[in-house]
Amino acid sequence: MLVPWVCATGHHWTLHMFTLLTLVVSLIGVWLAWRQWGKVGRHWPGGSDRRASRFRFMAVGGIILSALSALLIVAEGIPNFYLGACL
Known part of the structure; x- marks a missing residue:
């Protein structure tokens, strides 16, 4: 969405x-999910306490999803350093 504007203005830093x-x-x-996981105890989801298990499951899922998103954002941003936006 930004590429036409970047090509027109030359603001590649954007x-x-x-x-x-x-x-x-x-x-x-990632930080927020890690903090929430610490509040309910850093154990793998499961056990007899269903409420804490749900919180742990959501926290671990949030950590995994956010970390994978961060990895994909880095992978998406690497070509910006090597390739120009206006090829």
């Missing part, structure tokens, strides 16, 4: 800024 911004948001998600 692509790097948005990559960094989305990476920070994803890493905040």
Whole structure:
């Protein structure tokens, strides 16, 4: 969505800024999920306490999803350093 604007204006730093911004948001998600997992005890989901098990499951799922999103954001941002937006 930004590529036509970047090509027209020459502001290539904008692509790097948005990559960094989305990476920070994803890493905040990892941090929040990790913090929530610590509040209910850092055990693998399961056991007799169903409520705590649900919280653990959601926290672990949030960590995994946010970390994978961060990895994909980095992988998506690498070509911005090597390839130009206006090929």
